Amino acid sequence: HILVIGACGQLGAELTVQLRQIYGTENVIAADKREPVAALQDGIFEVLDVMDINRVKEVLKKYQITEVYHLVALLSATAEASPRFAWELNMNSLVNLLDLAKEGHFKRLYWPSSIAVFGPNTPKVNTPQQTFMDPNTIYGISKLAGERWCDYYFEKHHVDVRSLRYPGLIGYKSLPGGGTTDYAVDIYHKAKAMQDFSCFLKENTRLPMMYMDDAVRATIDIMNAPAEQITIRSSYNISAMSFTPKEIYEEIKKHYPDFKISYAPDFRQGIAESWSESIDDSTAQRDWGWEPEFDLPKMTEVILENL
Ligand code: VAH
Numbered sequence: 001h002i003l004v005i006g007a008c009g010q011l012g013a014e015l016t017v018q019l020r021q022i023y024g025t026e027n028v029i030a031a032d033k034r035e036p037v038a039a040l041q042d043g044i045f046e047v048l049d050v051m052d053i054n055r056v057k058e059v060l061k062k063y064q065i066t067e068v069y070h071l072v073a074l075l076s077a078t079a080e081a082s083p084r085f086a087w088e089l090n091m092n093s094l095v096n097l098l099d100l101a102k103e104g105h106f107k108r109l110y111w112p113s114s115i116a117v118f119g120p121n122t123p124k125v126n127t128p129q130q131t132f133m134d135p136n137t138i139y140g141i142s143k144l145a146g147e148r149w150c151d152y153y154f155e156k157h158h159v160d161v162r163s164l165r166y167p168g169l170i171g172y173k174s175l176p177g178g179g180t181t182d183y184a185v186d187i188y189h190k191a192k193a194m195q196d197f198s199c200f201l202k203e204n205t206r207l208p209m210m211y212m213d214d215a216v217r218a219t220i221d222i223m224n225a226p227a228e229q230i231t232i233r234s235s236y237n238i239s240a241m242s243f244t245p246k247e248i249y250e251e252i253k254k255h256y257p258d259f260k261i262s263y264a265p266d267f268r269q270g271i272a273e274s275w276s277e278s279i280d281d282s283t284a285q286r287d288w289g290w291e292p293e294f295d296l297p298k299m300t301e302v303i304l305e306n307l
Contacts (some may be wrong), residue, residue, distance in 0.1 A: 007070030078178030171212025
């Protein structure tokens with residue numbers, strides 16, 4: 001059986017639905033601290049605090065879990081508001097799960113990293129897989145440290161852990177919470193509701209982004225790749241598209257010509273400027289055949305049609 005922890009989150013909800021479609025609803029256990037969101041109500045759900053290691057153990061045993069997707073984290077903007085709590089949550093939950101995998105409680109762990117591992121002195125364009133990394137957000141620091149823990153547990157204890165450095169993830173079925181890339185989700189909701197949009201980033205801030213379906217497919221693909229094909233046990237660069245607030249606005253305007261945007265940058269501008277503009281994902285392409293399907297026009301069309 002598969003366990004998704006953080007199943008009510010932006011990625012967790014869509015990933016759980018897709019895993020249930022592939023492996024059968026009864027084989028995918030959703031867990032979260034919160035009550036189940038609507039999309040998850042037809043399957044098994046456990047109310048679970050990932051920090052409660054004994055409860056985690058109990059759930060692993062109860063359902064004879066073999067694979068865990070650990071998707072609990074404070075994102076970049078919220079982590080800045082409570083650094084100490086973010087560090088403890090993001091780090092301890094990962095290290096606990098790595099230990100449980102090492103002790104044989106389950107076989108394979110998925111843990112998400114992020115382009116937030118890059119920092120002001122990382123090459124911004126086509127950022128390579130292996131490069132200089134000096135993240136200056138608590139979120140980015142926790143992701144970079146987490147990557148090192150993953151690599152360490154693979155090398156020292158042969159833990160089969162797999163990871164992707166997600167760009168900003170954009171979908172219409174679930175809402176993000178507390179990220180710097182969240183504007184690119186909100187903007188569609190505002191356009192659809194015929195409201196003006198006030199953007200917390202400047203118009204020319206370019207960031208790597210990905211449509212949720214691509215992210216979910218990448219996640220399941222890397223988990224299913226033969227172990228010998230996985231040459232990176234820290235975390236893989238993956239990329240799909242990059243755009244600025246102005247460019248996503250122009251794209252939406254093709255569908256909603258009266259749509260209006262204004263810019264009111266706040267502290268998240270600094271976070272965005274410390275990250276990459278575009279990502280070189282050739283290692284992921286080579287190792288397990290990664291390829292994105294959605295660009296900005298295609299994503300915009302699908303989201304505006306379905307939202
Ligand atoms: C954030 N969406 O904004 C996350 C993310 C690339 C960014 O990891 O914090």
